[in-house]
Amino acid sequence: MPPPHPPPRGVAPAPAPAACPHFLLPRRSRRGLVLPAPSALSVAASHAHDALLLRRAADVADRSAGLTSPHPNFGCVIARPQFETDNAEAWVVGEGFLYAQGTPCAELLAAQEAGEHARGATAYLNLEPGDCYGDSTAVSSLVQAGITRAVVGLRHPLKHLRGKAIQSLRSEGIQVDVVGEDLHSKLFKEALKSCLTVNAPLLYRAAFRVPFSVLKYAMTADGKIAASSGHASWISGKASRGRVFQLRGRSDAVIVGGNTVRLDDPRLTARHVKGHVPVRIVMSQSLNLPEEANLWNVHDAYTIVATQRGARRDFQKKLALKGVEVVEFDMLNPRDVMSYCYDRGYLSVLWECGGNLAASAISASVIHKVYAFCAPKIIGGVNAPTPVGELGMNQMTQAIDLIDVSYEQIDRDMLMSGFIEPIPDLSPVIPSVDEIPSVDPEVSPYETNIISFYKTWDTFGAFSNFSPHPIHMPDENEDYFTWPTVEHYYQVSFFSNVLLFLVHYVKQLSILMY
Numbered sequence: 001m002p003p004p005h006p007p008p009r010g011v012a013p014a015p016a017p018a019a020c021p022h023f024l025l026p027r028r029s030r031r032g033l034v035l036p037a038p039s040a041l042s043v044a045a046s047h048a049h050d051a052l053l054l055r056r057a058a059d060v061a062d063r064s065a066g067l068t069s070p071h072p073n074f075g076c077v078i079a080r081p082q083f084e085t086d087n088a089e090a091w092v093v094g095e096g097f098l099y100a101q102g103t104p105c106a107e108l109l110a111a112q113e114a115g116e117h118a119r120g121a122t123a124y125l126n127l128e129p130g131d132c133y134g135d136s137t138a139v140s141s142l143v144q145a146g147i148t149r150a151v152v153g154l155r156h157p158l159k160h161l162r163g164k165a166i167q168s169l170r171s172e173g174i175q176v177d178v179v180g181e182d183l184h185s186k187l188f189k190e191a192l193k194s195c196l197t198v199n200a201p202l203l204y205r206a207a208f209r210v211p212f213s214v215l216k217y218a219m220t221a222d223g224k225i226a227a228s229s230g231h232a233s234w235i236s237g238k239a240s241r242g243r244v245f246q247l248r249g250r251s252d253a254v255i256v257g258g259n260t261v262r263l264d265d266p267r268l269t270a271r272h273v274k275g276h277v278p279v280r281i282v283m284s285q286s287l288n289l290p291e292e293a294n295l296w297n298v299h300d301a302y303t304i305v306a307t308q309r310g311a312r313r314d315f316q317k318k319l320a321l322k323g324v325e326v327v328e329f330d331m332l333n334p335r336d337v338m339s340y341c342y343d344r345g346y347l348s349v350l351w352e353c354g355g356n357l358a359a360s361a362i363s364a365s366v367i368h369k370v371y372a373f374c375a376p377k378i379i380g381g382v383n384a385p386t387p388v389g390e391l392g393m394n395q396m397t398q399a400i401d402l403i404d405v406s407y408e409q410i411d412r413d414m415l416m417s418g419f420i421e422p423i424p425d426l427s428p429v430i431p432s433v434d435e436i437p438s439v440d441p442e443v444s445p446y447e448t449n450i451i452s453f454y455k456t457w458d459t460f461g462a463f464s465n466f467s468p469h470p471i472h473m474p475d476e477n478e479d480y481f482t483w484p485t486v487e488h489y490y491q492v493s494f495f496s497n498v499l500l501f502l503v504h505y506v507k508q509l510s511i512l513m514y
């Protein structure tokens with residue numbers, strides 16, 4: 001996004017003493033032009049601008065929520081003060097976010113968009129960049145772009161990456177201001193909250209060693225999630241259900257209980273929104289589930305059935321034949337299922353179950369956030385199910401208080417959301433990928449023989465298209481060639497009959513790139 005009034009080209013980076021707020025620095029272009037009169041800005045105003053642009057970096061990072069898992073959401077906003085306007089939003093010359101694993105980093109995209117305007121500008125990063133597999137593109141992009149200052153919301157949560165990029169940037173002469181260390185004010189606290197919220201799944205995962213879990217339900221104005229018959233479609237309106245698709249798209253998995261499968265035959269897909277499709281998980285102790293169900297159609301999305309060890313082995317086999325993965329637990333309970341999801345690398349899980357399983361999950365302390373859609377309808381019914389079953393509380397003083405509550409009207413419905421636990425800060429240290437225990441392949445005798453390896457952190461992730469493991473394969477002339485990843489080989493195979501020249505081209509490109 002070009003600035004409304006681009007600064008002169010060839011602006012020399014300004015010297016940046018650490019103690020001096022960036023916007024107070026006088027800066028000169030190579031031609032001797034004095035740049036915007038930043039001294040006109042008070043420290044308070046510069047803090048306000050910094051905080052606003054940092055919040056914007058967090059908002060930008062949020063655009064790929066659900067897609068970067070298990071990596072954090074990174075956003076980068078590059079801005080430089082303009083003479084003509086005090087509106088910091090208009091100072092933005094480039095922005096970018098990490099779209100997904102294996103795609104260019106936020107800093108590179110922002111620097112590319114800013115071009116020459118990045119010289120002498122400030123980069124706002126919701127999170128300290130992390131370098132994967134020795135890749136330091138984020139830092140080098142900012143250095144090469146001529147950034148003179150970086151404002152960082154949070155240090156990287158991984159122990160082995162924490163502080164590294166900040167140190168590298170500083171060693172390149174870039175002034176780095178970290179919120180809470182170099183920048184303190186109420187405005188920065190709020191900006192920090194945005195940075196924490198955008199990576200809440202990662203932080204909860206680190207703090208509690210389970211994925212970030214959201215309980216979502218739709219209820220009538222008299223607090224029912226279905227009629228007494230169990231019929232529940234639909235309580236909330238179309239717009240609210242559209243929002244649910246978005247929530248699914250931000251989650252690694254969606255969970256329901258067996259009863260919901262029997263009564264609703266749900267699909268639990270993120271249809272109508274492009275992008276990420278979560279895994280569907282059914283928790284069923286009895287395994288008394290229908291032979292035919294939408295969830296067994298694994299062409300829509302992958303399905304896992306979590307059950308009690310030994311439950312209906314014949315039915316387990318049938319599910320496995322359909323491509324459904326069955327996982328047995330010694331004692332099926334929400335905490336063990338969440339530990340299992342943690343081991344699979346999931347960052348966030350959406351619970352779309354009924355009240356019985358919801359109560360069990362809340363009691364097990366695995367629910368961190370609640371989304372309650374309330375529709376202006378009354379259904380009544382003494383036995384009609386409610387969003388949360390028995391919690392064993394009998395005094396109102398025992399009620400769980402939601403915090404950071406938000407209210408939003410969605411068409412005729414009201415959405416209330418709030419956290420059960422405070423968002424953890426970064427004091428816990430997330431184990432590196434190597435330290436995350438692998439899933440025990442013996443966990444179930446009837447796991448499906450279809451294995452999932454789309455993402456590198458799946459159990460069989462080494463086969464993932466993007467997994468950085470070279471493969472050695474013969475080409476059409478039986479000549480062996482080493483491909484840097486399965487993705488390279490796949491893409492070439494896909495086109496080989498049609499565009500042979502492309503094969504040659506991609507091979508050459510691979511040789512050049514690696």
Ligand SMILES: NC(=O)C1=CN([C@@H]2O[C@H](COP(=O)(O)OP(=O)(O)OC[C@H]3O[C@@H](n4cnc5c(N)ncnc54)[C@H](OP(=O)(O)O)[C@@H]3O)[C@@H](O)[C@H]2O)C=CC1
Nearest residue numbers: 218230232257258259260284285286353354355356357360
């Ligand atoms: N309006 C809304 O947002 C929603 C409404 N609903 C409605 O809710 C009703 C179903 O409610 P409910 O039976 O509570 O929903 P669920 O089926 O989602 O949860 C209960 C089932 O989960 C399984 N389960 C596994 N482990 C546990 C455990 N530790 N604790 C509790 N259950 C466990 C059992 O399956 P099994 O019996 O197979 O062993 C149990 O019957 C339906 O009428 C449905 O339409 C459901 C979801 C959302």
Ligand SMILES: Nc1c(N[C@@H]2O[C@H](COP(=O)(O)O)[C@@H](O)[C@H]2O)[nH]c(=O)[nH]c1=O
Nearest residue numbers: 218232234235236264266267268269352
């Ligand atoms: N009834 C009800 C919901 N119910 C939830 O949605 C599931 C159905 O999802 P799908 O088959 O993908 O459309 C169902 O099993 C239950 O978990 N959700 C809502 O947003 N609003 C509603 O009124």
